[in-house]
Amino acid sequence: MAPAKRRNVISAKTSEQSGKRAKIDLNTKVENVLESRKNANDVFDILEFLESEKEKDVVNAANACSKLFCTLLEKKELFLGKLPGEEEEEEEVAAALSGGLSAEEKYRMFMRHRYNSCVEMLLEHLNHELHDVKESALCCLMKFAAGEGHHPLQDLDWSEHYSFPRELIQAVVDRLLTKTTDNYLLISRFFEFLEMEDVRYYVMSSIRENVAKVMNKNKGALVPVYQNNVFTLMSNIGMPSQESELTNFMIKQEAKHEDWKAAKLNEHKRAFERMWLGFLKYKLPSSMYKKILVILHVSILPNLSKPTLMIDFLTAAYEVGGAISLLALNGLFVLIHQHNLDYPDFYKKLYNLLEPSVFHVKYRARFFHLANLFLSSSHLPVYLVAAFAKRLARLALTAPPTALLIVLPFIYNLIRRHPSCRVLIHKPSTQDEPVEDPYLMDEEDPAQCRALESSLWEIKTLQKHYHPDVAKAAGSINTPLSGKEEDINEVLEITTYELMERDLKKSQIKTVPLEFETATQLLKGGGDVLGQHFCLD
Numbered sequence: 001m002a003p004a005k006r007r008n009v010i011s012a013k014t015s016e017q018s019g020k021r022a023k024i025d026l027n028t029k030v031e032n033v034l035e036s037r038k039n040a041n042d043v044f045d046i047l048e049f050l051e052s053e054k055e056k057d058v059v060n061a062a063n064a065c066s067k068l069f070c071t072l073l074e075k076k077e078l079f080l081g082k083l084p085g086e087e088e089e090e091e092e093v094a095a096a097l098s099g100g101l102s103a104e105e106k107y108r109m110f111m112r113h114r115y116n117s118c119v120e121m122l123l124e125h126l127n128h129e130l131h132d133v134k135e136s137a138l139c140c141l142m143k144f145a146a147g148e149g150h151h152p153l154q155d156l157d158w159s160e161h162y163s164f165p166r167e168l169i170q171a172v173v174d175r176l177l178t179k180t181t182d183n184y185l186l187i188s189r190f191f192e193f194l195e196m197e198d199v200r201y202y203v204m205s206s207i208r209e210n211v212a213k214v215m216n217k218n219k220g221a222l223v224p225v226y227q228n229n230v231f232t233l234m235s236n237i238g239m240p241s242q243e244s245e246l247t248n249f250m251i252k253q254e255a256k257h258e259d260w261k262a263a264k265l266n267e268h269k270r271a272f273e274r275m276w277l278g279f280l281k282y283k284l285p286s287s288m289y290k291k292i293l294v295i296l297h298v299s300i301l302p303n304l305s306k307p308t309l310m311i312d313f314l315t316a317a318y319e320v321g322g323a324i325s326l327l328a329l330n331g332l333f334v335l336i337h338q339h340n341l342d343y344p345d346f347y348k349k350l351y352n353l354l355e356p357s358v359f360h361v362k363y364r365a366r367f368f369h370l371a372n373l374f375l376s377s378s379h380l381p382v383y384l385v386a387a388f389a390k391r392l393a394r395l396a397l398t399a400p401p402t403a404l405l406i407v408l409p410f411i412y413n414l415i416r417r418h419p420s421c422r423v424l425i426h427k428p429s430t431q432d433e434p435v436e437d438p439y440l441m442d443e444e445d446p447a448q449c450r451a452l453e454s455s456l457w458e459i460k461t462l463q464k465h466y467h468p469d470v471a472k473a474a475g476s477i478n479t480p481l482s483g484k485e486e487d488i489n490e491v492l493e494i495t496t497y498e499l500m501e502r503d504l505k506k507s508q509i510k511t512v513p514l515e516f517e518t519a520t521q522l523l524k525g526g527g528d529v530l531g532q533h534f535c536l537d
Contacts, residue, residue, distance in 0.1 A: 062136040073147035079112035126175035149251035173206035201262040239303040293327035359403035365492035387446035393458040409486040
């Protein structure tokens with residue numbers, strides 16, 4: 001073995017042995033402190049390891065602190081009530097300690113100060129650069145929270161108060177929602193604690209308070225890293241569907257548990273609602289709008305006590321334009337169909353979302369699925385349906401084949417639902433005369449675009465499209481449309497790669513005798529041609 005490699009191995013073994021010795025030493029000191037109060041000063045050595053620069057030392061110290069202070073909490077050997085500060089003048093401390101305090105009370109006061117110091121150090125470690133240190137600190141703090149819940153550090157009147165370490169949970173949430181570091185991994189580790197009903201309830205309240213404090217301090221300006229951390233935490237808070245499902249509590253209250261807010265589903269929904277509304281009232285990065293709107297109709301609206309409170313947010317998002325408007329459709333659909341939202345200009349806005357980019361956005365399938373639902377009512381005025389059909393036909397002239405295989409059946413379905421629109425197909429023949437199309441493409445109001453005065457000549461043009469599937473679909477308009485609607489869901493997710501791959505499999509090209517050497521590959525370099533062009537693994 002080379003000398004350098006041998007030195008590295010020896011160094012690693014030495015470090016490992018040192019870590020094991022430190023762990024044994026820490027466990028011994030914990031046992032000594034718990035065994036006899038004469039060894040109380042050993043707690044300083046344990047806390048010193050908690051400030052070490054070595055990862056293993058800090059992790060071992062966190063585990064040792066967890067064992068030590070959870071045991072002291074259980075034994076009720078920590079000072080209860082308001083603790084005199086150690087930073088007071090010596091004379092005042094001496095006076096406080098000599099004021100009839102027993103050795104037992106002095107010991108509890110001493111250990112309570114050490115406990116508070118430990119909590120502060122662990123909270124600081126939640127922003128440590130090493131994930132294992134952060135995770136150990138988080139787990140230790142949550143064990144302290146459970147310990148404080150079962151053995152409160154305040155004298156409580158059980159007839160009026162409920163025991164829960166709200167201040168400690170608030171401090172943990174404040175550190176998780178940092179403004180400087182993406183805390184995704186640590187927040188993901190925190191998710192398991194959110195499965196407990198009481199923890200989830202108080203975390204929601206803590207998030208709301210933290211957001212109000214931070215955003216007001218920044219005067220509502222964007223704080224992207226912080227807002228992303230908040231969203232990561234909030235988006236993974238789920239709600240039980242029935243109050244009978246509220247069974248998993250970190251702390252079971254000794255009295256009147258059923259009257260506790262954390263044990264009531266309505267209170268959970270109220271806290272959930274306040275948390276989200278408190279977050280959404282501030283300006284958000286555009287990427288954040290998209291993330292929220294993607295989950296809004298599934299994870300947020302069903303869990304609000306009053307879903308209609310989201311009207312302002314959704315209507316504002318709907319007016320932003322582009323992909324954000326497309327995504328806002330889901331939430332608006334829920335409010336319109338399930339909560340009787342009255343949105344007078346809804347179809348006008350929807351009509352104006354139809355622009356060339358709609359065929360290329362990531363959420364194209366979702367948009368056409370929802371647009372299909374919105375235009376499925378037979379009570380819509382004929383001018384409105386005609387306007388949508390005509391605009392889609394005009395946009396189809398420059399659309400890619402994958403979009404056309406959605407658009408053409410979409411237009412046909414509109415005509416099937418609204419027979420009055422057949423006038424767009426059966427216009428008097430004007431083959432020999434140049435005719436100017438009366439349709440106004442730039443008109444934003446579908447009632448004024450003059451679609452009914454026009455015809456779907458664009459579909460006739462598409463019958464000469466280069467792609468055979470598109471030409472065939474466009475040719476369907478030459479025959480009477482059947483009464484049965486076409487299912488567009490089958491083509492909503494189709495991609496260009498899938499379309500080309502399907503065409504290549506369909507075409508069985510036979511060898512044709514030619515005078516030159518037959519090519520073995522399309523492009524120099526060989527391999528999967530489609531895979532190269534579409535960046536597929």
